[in-house]
Amino acid sequence: MEVFVFGWRIIVGSVIGFFGGALGSIGGGGGGGIFVPMLIFIIGFDHESSAPISKCMVAGAAVATVYYNLKRRHPTLEMPVMDYNLALLIQPMLMLGISIGVSLCLVFPDWIVTILLVIFVIGPLTMAILKGIPIWKKETILKKDVVKCLEYGTVGEESGNKPVSSSSSCGTSMKTNSVISFHANESIGNEAVDQKSIPSFPSNGSLKNINASKQVKVPIYENVYWNELVILVFIWVAFFLLQIAKNETTTCSMSYWILSTMQIPVSVGGSLYQADSLYKGKKVIGSMGIAGMEWKKHQLIIYCLTGLLSGMVGELLRLGSSFILVPFFLELGIAPQVSSATATFIVMFSASLSAIEFYYLTPFPIPYALYFLFVAAIGAFVGQHVGRKMITLLGRPSVIIFVVVFNIFVCTILLGGVGIVDAIEKIELKQYLGFRNLCQRHA
Known part of the structure; x- marks a missing residue:
């Protein structure tokens, strides 16, 4: 299928790709679990071709989303909506995990991948649901409180009476409670405001952000952390050059493994640099509030290993790393908008590298x-715009969390179905169902 042929399959695939890009953009850079089944069952590609094309689509959607967010600010804090310091801590090890995951994907049989898919999805899916429900309840409580305040103020104005002290305090409460605490261990009724908070419901009745003085968008040159971005780009280029060099060698030769091993110091060095800066207090992860200012060694190690695991498992299961990253960020107390935007920023680097590695291997x-x-990129851009409008109108940032839950659930069902169908076909044809040999496969 080297020659592009436009027909009904392309039309249907384009519609699915558009909505997959939109949902993935809102939920944090995913969509691979929707793209792969579409490419197999609708377009007609085999498993080997669908995976890298899916990565290209994810990369395109991520680039469009990052471009949309370049000027955007954090919903409550004075920082970008994308946390560059968090990305620099996670991304280097994640890219190493992706390099490992790509090879594992070509070795593991599909039936084992399907079983692992069910096992690994349970954790992130449960985390996202348990985080989303309390936030939704808090938003509901605050919305009711604000409505009561608005009704009280309206009655006072119509009667011509001056508002009593309770009314005044109500107005003050509406302003101070324009955000909802995002701690996982706080009670539903607690409306205390701290640095770990998310915007919820406005005080003017029009469902717009209450903090009118806070800038939603600023110029790109003011909003980007250029030092961190340069380091991230440098790490990506280093991995890219190593991949190009590996392509010039024989698979599984001595030079091949030497070049593969050289990825380790690049990724470990990048994460260690950021971890050391955080540990010594030279940098902070602002989106985590106070918790992002003081670090212990074991915390930093766990976060780096989470990046490694996200890359490996995301590539092996074809779900992408965001299905682990977004629930993980939410569990850290990071606002949904920031969790989604930061995960997408990381995915932009990882998905593009993954597509390149797949191209050289398959x-x-x-x-x-x-x-x-291109289709996925348009869908992602539209998804960002529509998603932001929905959050503004509904006053519920938790919408992002439930989009993440929906994405993970749908992708698991679709990819699980692909794995089951493939296993049944191979059993009927009495084909080999064991592990594949990477060296013989690409020698």
Whole structure:
């Protein structure tokens, strides 16, 4: 299928790719679990070609989302909506995990991947649900309180009476409670405001952000952490060059493994640099509030290993790393908007590298990849715009969390179905169902 042929399959696939890009953009850079089944069952690609094309689509959607968020600010704090320091801590080890995961994906049989898919999805899915429900309840309580305050103020104005002290305190409460505490261990009724908070419901009845003085968008040059961005780009380029060099060697040769091993100091060095800066207090992860200012060694190690695991498992299961990253960020107390935006920022680097690695291991039709990349990018841009409007109108940032839950659930069902169908076909044809040999496969 090297020649691009436009037909009904492309039309249906484009619609699915558009909505997959939109949902993935809102939920944090995912969508691979929707793209892969579409490419297999609708377009007609095999498993080997669908995975890298899916990565191209995820990368395109991530680039569009990051571009949309470049000027955006954190909903409550004076910082960008994308946490660059958190990304620099996670991304280097995540890219190493992706490099390992790509190879594992080509070795593991699909039936084992399907079993692992069910096992690994339970944790992130449960984390997201348990985080989303309390936030939704807090938002509901605050919305009711604000409505009562608005009704009280309206009655006072119509009667011509001056508001009593309770009314005045109500107005003050509406302002101070424009955010909802995002701690996982706080009670539902607690409306205390701290640095770990998310915007919820406005005080003017029009469902707009109460903090009118806070800038929602600023110029890009003011909003980007350039030092962190340069380091992230440097790490990506280093991995890219190593991958190019590996392509010039024989698979599983001595030079191949030496170049593969050279990825370790690049990723470990990048994460260690950021971890050391955080540990010594030279940098902070602002989106975590006070918790992002003081660090212990074991915390930093766990976060780096989470990045490594996210890359490995995300590539192996074809779900992408965001299905682990977003629930993990939410569990740290980071606002949904920031969790989604930061995860997408990380995915932009990882998905593009993954597509390149897949191309050298399993070449795929470029015309189709470029077309569906463009479709997913448009869907992501539209998804960001619509998602932001929904949050503003509903006053519920928790919408993002439930989009994440929906994405994980749907992707698990679709990818699980693909794995089951593939296993049944191979059993009927009495084909080999064991582990594949990476060296023989690409020698």
